[in-house]
Amino acid sequence: MALEQLGPQKGAPLLEVRNLQTTFDLSKKLSVRAVDGVSFDVHAGETLAIVGESGSGKSVTSLSIMGLLPKGIGRVSAGSIKLHGQEITSRSDAEMREIRGKEIGIIFQEPMTSLNPVHTVGQQIAEMVIRHEKLSHQKARARAIEMLNLVGIPEPTTRVDNYPHEMSGGMRQRAMIAMALACEPRILIADEPTTALDVTIQAQMLELLDDLQRKLGMAIIFITHDLGVVAEVADRVVVMYAAQVVETASVEDIFNNPRMPYTAGLMNSIPRLGSSINKTKLKAIPGTVPALTSLPDGCRFNPRCAFVTDACRAALPPLETATESHQIRCTRWRELSLNERQAS
Amino acid sequence: MNSPLLKVENLRKYFPIRGGVLQRVVNNVKAVDDVSFDIMAGEVVGLVGESGSGKTTVGRTLLRLEEATEGSVRFDGVDVMGLNHADLRSYRKNMQIIFQDPYASLNPREKVRDILTHPLRLHGIGTASEHDDRAAALLEKVGLSRDHLDRFPHEFSGGQRQRIGIARALAVEPQFIVADEPVSALDVSIQAQVINLLEDLKTDLKLTMLFIAHDLGVVEHICDRVIVMYLGRVMEIASVVDLYSRPNHPYTKALLSAVPIPSPGKRRDRIILKGDIPSPINPPSGCVFRTRCPLATDECAEVVPQLKSVGEGQTSACIHTT
Numbered sequence: 078m079a080l081e082q083l084g085p086q087k088g089a090p091l092l093e094v095r096n097l098q099t100t101f102d103l104s105k106k107l108s109v110r111a112v113d114g115v116s117f118d119v120h121a122g123e124t125l126a127i128v129g130e131s132g133s134g135k136s137v138t139s140l141s142i143m144g145l146l147p148k149g150i151g152r153v154s155a156g157s158i159k160l161h162g163q164e165i166t167s168r169s170d171a172e173m174r175e176i177r178g179k180e181i182g183i184i185f186q187e188p189m190t191s192l193n194p195v196h197t198v199g200q201q202i203a204e205m206v207i208r209h210e211k212l213s214h215q216k217a218r219a220r221a222i223e224m225l226n227l228v229g230i231p232e233p234t235t236r237v238d239n240y241p242h243e244m245s246g247g248m249r250q251r252a253m254i255a256m257a258l259a260c261e262p263r264i265l266i267a268d269e270p271t272t273a274l275d276v277t278i279q280a281q282m283l284e285l286l287d288d289l290q291r292k293l294g295m296a297i298i299f300i301t302h303d304l305g306v307v308a309e310v311a312d313r314v315v316v317m318y319a320a321q322v323v324e325t326a327s328v329e330d331i332f333n334n335p336r337m338p339y340t341a342g343l344m345n346s347i348p349r350l351g352s353s354i355n356k357t358k359l360k361a362i363p364g365t366v367p368a369l370t371s372l373p374d375g376c377r378f379n380p381r382c383a384f385v386t387d388a389c390r391a392a393l394p395p396l397e398t399a400t401e402s403h404q405i406r407c408t409r410w411r412e413l414s415l416n417e418r419q420a421s
Numbered sequence: 422m423n424s425p426l427l428k429v430e431n432l433r434k435y436f437p438i439r440g441g442v443l444q445r446v447v448n449n450v451k452a453v454d455d456v457s458f459d460i461m462a463g464e465v466v467g468l469v470g471e472s473g474s475g476k477t478t479v480g481r482t483l484l485r486l487e488e489a490t491e492g493s494v495r496f497d498g499v500d501v502m503g504l505n506h507a508d509l510r511s512y513r514k515n516m517q518i519i520f521q522d523p524y525a526s527l528n529p530r531e532k533v534r535d536i537l538t539h540p541l542r543l544h545g546i547g548t549a550s551e552h553d554d555r556a557a558a559l560l561e562k563v564g565l566s567r568d569h570l571d572r573f574p575h576e577f578s579g580g581q582r583q584r585i586g587i588a589r590a591l592a593v594e595p596q597f598i599v600a601d602e603p604v605s606a607l608d609v610s611i612q613a614q615v616i617n618l619l620e621d622l623k624t625d626l627k628l629t630m631l632f633i634a635h636d637l638g639v640v641e642h643i644c645d646r647v648i649v650m651y652l653g654r655v656m657e658i659a660s661v662v663d664l665y666s667r668p669n670h671p672y673t674k675a676l677l678s679a680v681p682i683p684s685p686g687k688r689r690d691r692i693i694l695k696g697d698i699p700s701p702i703n704p705p706s707g708c709v710f711r712t713r714c715p716l717a718t719d720e721c722a723e724v725v726p727q728l729k730s731v732g733e734g735q736t737s738a739c740i741h742t743t
Contacts, residue, residue, distance in 0.1 A: 130608035247697040275471035275635065277694045277713075280679035284693055302609065305638075305681030328685040346613035347683050348638035353661040358620070359642070361613035365578040 090118035091161065091263055091296055092142070098155035099134075099141045109369040111137040111151070113320040116396075119264060124290065124297040126311035126328070128304065128343075132366050133317040135300050139268050141166075142298075143183055144173035160264075179209040182257035182295070186269040188249040191256060192241040198225070198252045199237035202259045209260045224255040227292075229285060247278050254285065261293060268300045283309060304347050308332055313402070316340050319367055319377040322396060326403040336405045339378045341415035376408065384409055424498070425459035426629055427483070427597060432456045432492035434478050438702065450701050452478040454653040456492075457728075462596075465623055465630045467644035467661070469637060469676075473698050474650040476633045480599040483631070484516055485509060496597070514544045517590035521602035523582035527574040533560070533585055534570040540592045559588040564618060580611035584618065591622070601633045616642055637680050641665055646734075649673050652709040653701055655728060659735035669737040672710045708739070716741045 099112035112134045119125050129135040140146050141153050144165070153166045160180060168176070177183060185191055193201055202224055203217035212220065218237065225233035228251040241249055250270075257265060267286070271279040283306065290297060299310055307314060307328065314331040316324040316339070324337040335341040345360035364381040367373055373380050375390040382389065386409065394408045407413070433456075435449035453475040460466050468476045481487045483494055485501065494501040496515065504512055517540075520526035527536055537556040541547055547555060557567040563584040574582055583603060590598055603619070604612045620643060622628055634640050640647060640661075647664045649657045649672065657670040668674045675692040694713045699705055705712050711721040720740060728736040731743060 130610060245697040275698070276637070276679040277471065277675060278697065279681075280691060280693055283681070284691075303681065304609065305683045308683045308685045308687075309681045311685075332683065332685050343609055344683070346609050348613070348616060348636070348642040349683060350638055350641060350665060350677070350680060352638070352642045353665050359613040359617055361617055362610040363614070365580060365611065366608070 088120065089162065090120050092119040092298075093159040093162075094118070094138075094142065094156070095159075096156035097138065097141060097153065097158060099137050099146065099151060100154040101137075101151045103150075107370070110154075110320055111369065112141060114156070115315075115317070115320075115322050116156075117315050117322070117325060119296050119298060121263065121296055122290070122294050123312045124299055124310050125313050125315065126299045126301060126307045127315045127317060128301060128307055129317035130302060130366055132319070132369065134320040135302075135317050136268055138317070139266050139298065139300050143177060143181060143266060144168065144170070145177075175209070178205050178257075178262070179260045180262055180264065182260070182262035182265045184253055184257045184265065184267045184270045186272050188246075188253040189241065191253045192249060194241055197238050197240055198244070198256075199239075202237075202252075202256050205256060205259045220259060221255075224259050225252065227258075227289070228252070228255045230255070247274075247281065250274070250278075250282060251285065254282075254289070258289060258293065258295070262295060264296045264298065265290075266298045266300070269302070270299075271306060272301070272303070279306075286310070304332075304343060316343075319372060320369060321377065321406065322404075323378065323406045324404065325396075330403055335415055336399060336403070336410050336413070337378075337407045338382050338384050338413070338415060342381075342383075376406070384413055423461065426462040426464075426497055427460040427631075428493075428495040429459070429479075429483070430457045430493045430495075432479065432482060432494065433490045434475070434482050434487060435490045448702055451653050451704060452701060453482065453489075454704075455725075456650070456653075456655050458648055458655065458658060460597075460629060460631060462629050463627045464646060465628070465632055465644045467640035467647040468631055468633045468650065469635060469640055469647060470650035471635060471676075471698060473652060473701055475653040475701075476635075476650050477601055479650070480518070480601050480631060480633050484513065484518055484599060486518075511544070514593050515596045517593065517595040517598050519583075519586050519590045519598060519600040519603045522606055523579050523586055524606075526586055527582055527589075529574055532571055532573055536574075536585060537570075537589055537592055540589060544593055546593060555592070559592055560585075562591065562622070563588045564614075578611070580607055580614055583607060583615055587615075587618065587622070591626070596629060598628055598630045599633070600630055602635070603632075604639060605634065605636060612639070619643055637665075637677060649676070652698065652704050654709055654725075655738060656710065657735070657737045658728065659732070659737075663732060663735050667732070667735075669731045669735060669742050670739050671714050671716050671742070673737075675713075675715075 095116050097112055097115045100108050101111050102108045115138055127135045142158055158166050199221045202221035206212050206217045206220050222233045222237050225236055230236050230251050271282050311328045314328050315322055318339050324340045342362040362381050375392055376394055379385045379389040388408050394406050396404050396406045398404050432453055434453040435451055437446040438448045440447040470476045482489045534556055537559055538552040541552055565584055604615050632644055644661050646660050651672050656672045668677055675694050678692045696713050707722040707724055708726050711717040726738040726740045728738045731737045
């Protein structure tokens with residue numbers, strides 16, 4: 078296989094995360110590694126989804142990139158995060174504030190995490206562009222209206238003077254996206270942005286993000302536990318389990334050719350539409366996600382894995398490269414065939 | 422056909438909004454507005470809808486955890502709304518509920534043994550010596566073991582707690598269970614375990630269940646029939662096969678098309694509904710869905726559409742579909 082294949086990966090990555098380790102000091106004696114040796118790249122214009130269940134470390138990974146770990150508890154304890162080739166893990170709070178908003182836009186699950194209730198939506202968007210792009214107040218207001226229009230808020234010239242509470246939930250979500258994108262960041266980090274939404278509103282938001290990505294060309298890091306959403310939005314997928322990456326691949330390979338038993342197990346666990354005609358039982362993964370304070374020896378998935386051997390219990394398998402775009406953390410990946418769903 | 426185990430007719434639940442100095446009722450939240458349906462013995466009926474659709478309120482009203490504003494609920498021929506306090510207790514022995522949040526629904530100070538035997542003591546079922554065996558048998562039925570009897574809820578994971586919640590609901594051998602979003606707080610891999618458990622229990626115990634959920638994939642897996650609600654009203658009722666393969670109501674169609682499909686590249690023609698769900702305080706006149714409906718006409722603002730038959734066992738409340 079030619080290593081220098083052209084494809085979505087060409088060019089230097091926008092964001093490079095290497096062996097990221099994030100430690101939470103829970104007490105003087107007890108620390109846990111909420112992120113343990115995570116590496117991935119994000120390229121211009123692509124959507125990378127980070128998926129995992131609760132406690133997998135997906136949200137802590139994103140907080141580490143944004144420099145928003147809880148002070149005095151969480152810290153990046155090793156590894157590097159490079160934005161445009163520049164290390165950002167050692168930046169001061171003031172420098173990180175410059176990066177957030179201008180280089181990296183952020184949207185959260187709950188819009189009121191980002192929106193300030195005592196200022197109008199227009200003021201908040203304008204403040205962003207005044208701060209980062211030194212625009213005049215008049216131009217900043219014009220940009221705010223332009224952004225509200227871009228995210229599909231009707232009558233943006235009047236809505237710009239609304240306070241967040243005067244907007245409906247869906248509109249607030251849009252206002253938050255407008256604010257995150259006001260300075261045209263190259264990367265948008267979306268942390269479970271549609272999890273709290275009803276499906277019909279979720280569909281609106283996914284369409285909006287897709288549309289905006291095509292217009293503005295930014296890269297999106299999409300953090301979610303919803304595999305249906307992943308299949309719709311992602312170009313590439315990072316699957317996390319118990320603070321580590323267990324598989325990375327293109328979205329097609331993750332869904333049609335998963336090679337780590339945990340990923341394959343997740344695919345079989347989702348109740349898919351069509352089950353009323355095609356009656357099949359879900360294949361559940363037995364057991365539960367281990368606590369970070371009591372991880373099993375060897376592969377962290379081994380107590381739940383149907384293919385476990387002594388070798389899996391003896392040593393933690395490294396993340397191995399199967400093809401240039403497909404990496405797997407499994408002692409037995411070469412011999413297992415897991416893609417039984419492919420027929421469908 | 423047999424008579425239904427549960428018959429709900431014209432159920433309404435309005436929550437008053439008080440205002441002004443005298444705290445007079447100034448308006449109502451019409452959480453449930455004129456809802457009627459039947460559930461046959463041994464049937465699992467899904468109740469789906471988005472936030473504010475009133476699905477949880479329907480479930481709570483059936484058990485009289487909320488008092489209905491109007492309408493009738495008959496369980497096995499008995500008028501549930503007319504029961505006095507004492508009769509209500511014995512009635513509740515027949516009807517149990519499984520809650521969404523396994524962290525909030527179990528008493529943190531009680532051992533699993535007490536959580537499971539509490540309903541038995543309350544209803545005077547069996548003797549104290551039998552209770553332990555009964556509790557252990559329940560735990561085994563939901564995939565836990567006798568060893569777990571002396572543990573407290575905090576020692577269990579979310580999925581295990583939900584199993585305990587299910588065991589508690591089964592303790593008094595109810596004829597009917599309301600399951601209110603029983604798997605939505607769980608991770609995908611754990612969710613599948615609990616869905617499988619509920620499916621096994623459905624077969625083994627011939628459970629009759631009202632399964633309230635917003636996840637259409639889960640509902641299709643577990644239910645025989647489905648009721649679709651929007652803003653306090655029923656939009657469509659159909660068998661699970663009909664609803665998913667030939668939805669009739671424009672809302673059902675939009676809802677189904679909005680579900681993300683976990684297969685990359687399989688994007689469908691999606692019906693994207695415009696706008697938000699209106700407030701249940703001032704729902705739209707006529708058909709409550711008309712403000713977002715692609716088929717809406719002036720006529721839709723005039724009349725409240727009634728459920729009409731659109732196929733064998735399929736009813737839909739839309740004046741534009743047949």
